[in-house]
Amino acid sequence: MSKISYYTQEGLEKLKKELHELRTKGRADIARQIAEAREKGDLSENAEYDAAKEAQGLLELKIAKLEELISNARLMDESNIDLSKVSIFSTVKIKNKKTKAVMTYTLVSQEEADLKAGKISVESPIGKGLLGKSVGDVAKIQVPAGELEVEILEISR
Structure with a gap:
């Protein structure tokens, strides 16, 4: 299946x-x-x-x-995306709590992922860590380089 x-x-x-x-x-x-x-x-x-x-x-x-x-x-009908929580096709602005760097990613399917275009897979560690979070939430994400702590600043379409 x-x-x-x-x-x-x-x-x-x-x-x-x-x-x-x-x-x-x-x-x-x-x-x-x-x-x-x-x-x-x-x-x-x-x-x-x-x-x-x-x-x-x-x-x-x-x-x-x-x-x-x-x-x-x-x-996926992008007009039906709930912007109160991070989901697939959400564009998320996050801030790294340690370095204060601000990044913007769009969560997409694995086949559409393209880091240069700012599209990350919902299957990636960062994608999984952001799913379901709301603005203001802090996500602790386990990445190959260790633990990444990011704050959700904005969710858009």
């Missing part, structure tokens, strides 16, 4: 676009590589053919995983 993941419209479209590209361009590229390797003769001793067949298997595995991900994806 696969787990259901929640996505924004943008995130779900990105997954669908990647799947379409793998099904069309990716499969065509692999088929071309296999055909070229076949033309080189004896398949029993043809490393290029073996490599192309292995690449084909990996491509098909990736396609199957994306298809499963999309079939279990749910589109």
Whole structure:
């Protein structure tokens, strides 16, 4: 049983676009590589053919995983997000109690996470530690570098 993941419209479209590209361009590229390797003769001793067949298997595995991900994806209506508590798709402004650094993160599904864009996964230690908290709450989060203590300053959409 696969787990259901929640996505924004943008995130779900990105997954669908990647799947379409793998099904069309990716499969065509692999088929071309296999055909070229076949033309080189004896398949029993043809490393290029073996490599192309292995690449084909990996491509098909990736396609199957994306298809499963999309079939279990749910589109989240961002207008229904409760802004009194941190939840998926909330944008949270936090302050590190130790360093006084202020950071802003948007909590998203694991597949949409992109730290450079300020999007962290709800599955990450920080994401898990922030879920369910309200403005003014202090969250103590266990991260690889030790314990992180942050105060929730603002929750928005």
